[in-house]
Amino acid sequence: MASYGQQNKDEHQKYQEKVNQVSPKPPLLKNIVWAFVVGGLICTLGQFFQNAFMDAGIARKEASALSSVVLVFLGAFFTGLGIYDELGRRAGAGSVVPITGFANSIVAPAMEFKREGYVFGIGAKMFVVAGPVLVYGMVTAFFIGLIYWILH
Amino acid sequence: MQSYLLAFLIGGLICVIGQLLMDLTPLTPAHVLVLFVVSGGILSGIGIYQPLVDFAGAGATVPLLGFGHTLVSGTIEEVAKIGIMGVFTGALKATAAGIMAAVVFGFLMAVIFNPKG
Numbered sequence: 001m002a003s004y005g006q007q008n009k010d011e012h013q014k015y016q017e018k019v020n021q022v023s024p025k026p027p028l029l030k031n032i033v034w035a036f037v038v039g040g041l042i043c044t045l046g047q048f049f050q051n052a053f054m055d056a057g058i059a060r061k062e063a064s065a066l067s068s069v070v071l072v073f074l075g076a077f078f079t080g081l082g083i084y085d086e087l088g089r090r091a092g093a094g095s096v097v098p099i100t101g102f103a104n105s106i107v108a109p110a111m112e113f114k115r116e117g118y119v120f121g122i123g124a125k126m127f128v129v130a131g132p133v134l135v136y137g138m139v140t141a142f143f144i145g146l147i148y149w150i151l152h
Numbered sequence: 153m154q155s156y157l158l159a160f161l162i163g164g165l166i167c168v169i170g171q172l173l174m175d176l177t178p179l180t181p182a183h184v185l186v187l188f189v190v191s192g193g194i195l196s197g198i199g200i201y202q203p204l205v206d207f208a209g210a211g212a213t214v215p216l217l218g219f220g221h222t223l224v225s226g227t228i229e230e231v232a233k234i235g236i237m238g239v240f241t242g243a244l245k246a247t248a249a250g251i252m253a254a255v256v257f258g259f260l261m262a263v264i265f266n267p268k269g
Contacts, residue, residue: 028175035171036164039215043163044156046210051155064213069253071214076257080265093170096181097188098163098214099250105185106254110262122262129182130254133216136186137223138243140193145227145239148197152232 031092038087038094046071046098068099075103080111105129155209162204162211170215185216192220197228222246 049070053063075098078084084104088095095101106126113125127134170188173179179187192215195201201221205212212218226246230238244251 031171031175032168035167039167039170040160040164040211043159043211043214046163046214047155047159050210050213064210065249067210068213068250072250072253073257076254076261080261082265082268093174093181093184094164094167096174096184097167097170097216099216099219101181102185102216102219103254103258105182106258107261107265110258111265111267114262114266122259126255126258126262129185130258132182132186133189133219134251137189137193137220140190140220141223141227141243142239144193144197144224145231145242148228149231149236149239 034091035094035097038091039097040094042071042094042098042100071098071100072103075100076107079104079107084108102130102133105133158208159211159214162208163214164211166211166215166217188216189220189223192217193224194220196221196224201225219247219250222250 046067049067050060050063053066054060058066075084078087078100084095084100085108088101088104095104106129109125109128110122113121115121116125170184173184173187174181192201195204195217201212201217202225205218205221212221223243223246226244227239227242230242230245232238234241
């Protein structure tokens with residue numbers, strides 16, 4: 001006869017197995033495929049712009065920066081239209097990770113808090129997500145630059 | 153064309169990594185963005201990211217890892233050129249266009265458009 005503690009453990013385990021059986025699981029494979037395809041397509045679009053700028057005689061690095069500017073514009077524009085968030089529901093990381101997603105993370109909260117005005121609504125809420133990205137990106141660059149300077 | 157295929161594959165793979173993080177960990181999209189910009193910076197610092205950019209073009213520069221890379225590589229370039237002040241000027245010099253675009257276009261779209269629903 002199992003001890004009282006052991007009986008409790010067995011029941012708990014059986015219950016947990018039952019919960020795992022009936023809980024909805026995130027469709028991981030579907031999400032991954034969507035992220036891969038949409039993310040890949042956005043990057044391909046970026047490559048298209050970069051190639052176009054290079055064909056116009058612009059140097060590679062500047063062409064890449066210009067291509068980013070175009071993608072930021074498109075991300076902001078389609079967020080304004082409401083289309084980008086629709087895409088994001090299906091594409092997940094495919095719409096979050098590219099730089100278009102960074103633009104979306106700026107426009108979406110700014111639009112949402114518009115009623116709070118230009119300073120504390122649009123002005124402040126633009127940086128809810130972009131703020132941390134800039135902070136940690138710049139801090140990282142600072143310290144790596146410092147290490148580089150010390151080593152050279 | 154080869155550049156499009158590579159951009160698609162590498163860019164897609166990087167986004168898959170982001171998706172795995174979002175689905176299998178408690179990380180939110182904002183966390184993933186911060187993680188990616190820092191990771192891109194670190195990979196850039198140890199010299200791994202530039203070869204990936206040379207290989208995959210926009211597949212490496214479009215994902216937010218690329219933004220971290222630009223911040224760090226810009227800093228290092230500036231430090232190599234002008235010394236210690238470079239740690240203050242290099243990052244924003246390199247990303248000036250992207251940041252201006254994000255802030256200005258972001259502002260304009262938020263002013264012009266209204267949220268749905």
